[in-house]
Amino acid sequence: MIHKILAERRTEMDLECEINGEPISLDVPPTRRLLSILRDDLQLTGTKVSCEIGRCGACMVLVDGQQVNSCLTMAYQCDGKSITTIEGLGSSEVDPIQQCFLEEGGYQCGYCTPGMIISVKALLTHNPEPSAEDIEEAMSGNLCRCTGYGGIIRSVQKAVSLRRNTQ
């Protein structure tokens, strides 16, 4: 009766973390997924839900700067961590990566776009001059069904060359 246990659970933990630069304290079950905390508890719906098994990347966020599928991340794993969602990127003005997606048309329906951009952010934060193989590896966990990746590849190439030139 897993559903009964889940439905009646009372055990909660005090989750202390930072989300988009703001310290936050939440009473949540330790097994609540970060995805649900973001979307359902905090209404940060820029993080999308799609496969929920870590295959599509729609729910990608940064945890201490690393790209992470928030559908596979439990609340207890976030304790003391700094989490950045798409809403936390370019909060005052759009991030250069976002600008590249806008200019090159790196999106259609837009549902994969926040996760896609988060993955580019993680890549370029740690690797300012990624090779084609580095890019392929960083981006292979993000699926897009609309674009055939054409516009996304052009956006990322542009973001990479921009990053290289601003070093």
Added chain:
Amino acid sequence: MILNRTTSGGRWRIRPDGPDKVTGKLAYLTDMSREGMLIGRVLRSPHPHAGIVAIHTDNARKIPGVHAVITHADVPGLNRFGIVNPDQPVLCEDRVRFIGDAVAAVAAETPELAALALESIEVEYVLLPVVDDPVQAQSKLSPKLHPGGNVLHRTQYGEGKVEKEFSGCKHIVEETYMTPRQMHTYMETEGGLFIPEEGGRLTVYSPTQHGYKDRMQLARILGLPEFNIRVVSSPIGGSFGGKDELNVQPYGALLALVTGKPVKIHHSRWESVRAGLKRHPMTIKMRTGVDGEGRILAHRVSIIADTGAYATLGAEVLNFCVEHVIGPYRYESVEVEGVSVYTNNGVSGEFRGFGGNQAIFALEGQMDRLAERLGMDPWEFRLLNMRKPEDPGPLGQEIVRTDGAKQVWDALAVNPLWLQRQETSKSEHWIRRGTGAAFVMHGSGLGFGIPDPAGGMLALAADGKIEAIFGYEEFGQGLIATLELMLIEQFGFGADDVRIVIGDTDLVPHSGSSTASRATGMMWKSLQKLRGPFLNRLLKEASSLLSIPTESLRVGIGGIWNDTQDHLLLTYGQLAQGATEEIIYQTHFPFPASPTKRIGAHYLYTYAAVAVQVEVNMLTGRVKLLKQVHAVAAGPVMNPQGFLGQIEGGSGMAVGFALTEDSDMDKGVYLTRNLDTYLIPSWADLNGEIEVQAIEDLPEGDEHGPRGVGEIGSVGIAPAIAEAVYQATGKRLNKLPIDPELLQEVPEFLTKAVDGR
């Protein structure tokens, strides 16, 4: 023109919906929530075929926090849905026919309680024999899934005497082609928010490709007048035909009305797989014969489509397939028969390409094989048999004449990718390269005899915004951006002057569906009709406000200008304030249809030629797409970024259809339940080169403007890949997705090792 950002110049614009998409601010309908809302869930059949003896809901109802548990007894109106042929139960009464059939639905305060409620419903089933094969389903011994039997639709077309012509053929190719149960795999699964409003109204926030059609179906189910329901249907996180039919809407609507509270439903991926539509798996037999010169004398086709448990648009998909297995060629004689058959497999229905994907894979496969038999160049062989501009369409129907076929043929014939197809670059000896091409014509619109309304409105709103109001949907294709660009280019407005209103039945007129590659063309035609009256009216109102004759006024960015366009005389805001009465113009007309009375026959066609270069790893059997080129004749390009995106995106989807995608079923049960086993192309699969060439010329006096491009990118890739694989490996494959095992060659050293020699 090769389409890209550079060649597009100033026409390459940031989409109006772009900033909110890249920042995550855009609220999709499945992102919405309301204070005090309940979570809706649907109990679906665990069996592909069973009788329902009893449904016990008492235990579920007793759970604190569960507000409603509904079954078929709670459906006030018609307990059925289906766009054309409503044969799918909203909630099953006495029988389930597939693994996604809905039996009950619940609304509870939390997702956990909703899950517990589902688990607490007891349904007594009696298992029935599973009909999972469309051939066996047609046998007299097969259990009947519907009162009329297991044939949803049977159709045929013929011209000339096929048997007689076959006897005069020099070469005959006979093959059977099989295509997969492809899944749309929109990244946003089905869902929405359903809100009971004051006065007995209901607001439905849920994606669909035709808001008014959902409203009609929901009214029928709920037993409500249509005007009591408001359907808000955009923005949408992908659809590709998959959200054209009702999905969660009946359950959300019923639960909201029963509980009097907002209800949210959002499918998990597995529920989306289980309940959602797929592309019809088809088996297509073709026997095609040519004379010694290569002219096609006879073409006989038989199509069997697995339509699954319910109809949706299965009959229409089959009609489309019959038309497109004939396609762009001339035949002395042709005979096509098709049947769409009910089974206990998942429901097949509308999906980008609409039966053309399967048809063209088979037809182009025949063309390549015949050319080889004849020792002819495959592209020359196609030219020899190509319909001429003055020829009728595939079903003998009158069609709108264009030179598109020859234009795309010519474009590919001189493309470097095609010209250099014999050159094989040397790499590891287990890697082989090959190039293949396909030639397609693809109809747009719903076809003759099917109501296919179009139209829209232009208005000057009180705040001075020019409103373009259409009943179309934005599911990513860029419809909003295209409409904005049309208003800028064809009317002279500035982007900031314009407000686009779509996807809300309380606000928009009937414009027909956003399907069948029809929306861009119909927006263009609407604006052509509205342009004169609307602009004249603006000038007339301005003239009386300014006391300047209309001849000395011009419509421009920000408002009304003097005739040399150096002084802005009146802003649109001032014009709206001063206008004597509301400035609003509406147009309504049907999608152009052929005068030939053949149900489903198309009148407007887009033409494309596509070539691909692939690399096959003979050790793993994996096929990698290196290069592709598409030449597309679809009239003037309305929005270069959108056009390019449709061809690239349609193509990417077709690569999956050709190489990896199949919703595998065993005795009516899905084996592929999520994206770990159902593999859509990733970045690594689609990072080859792609060139899209748009051929924009139309014959003088053509009045139909831009043709559809939403589907054509997705129909020619599979046969081109199959031919390229043959060129690389010498292996002809008739079944998609291509099974890597059939391409693997055991290296010599392995044979030795096993033999121990």
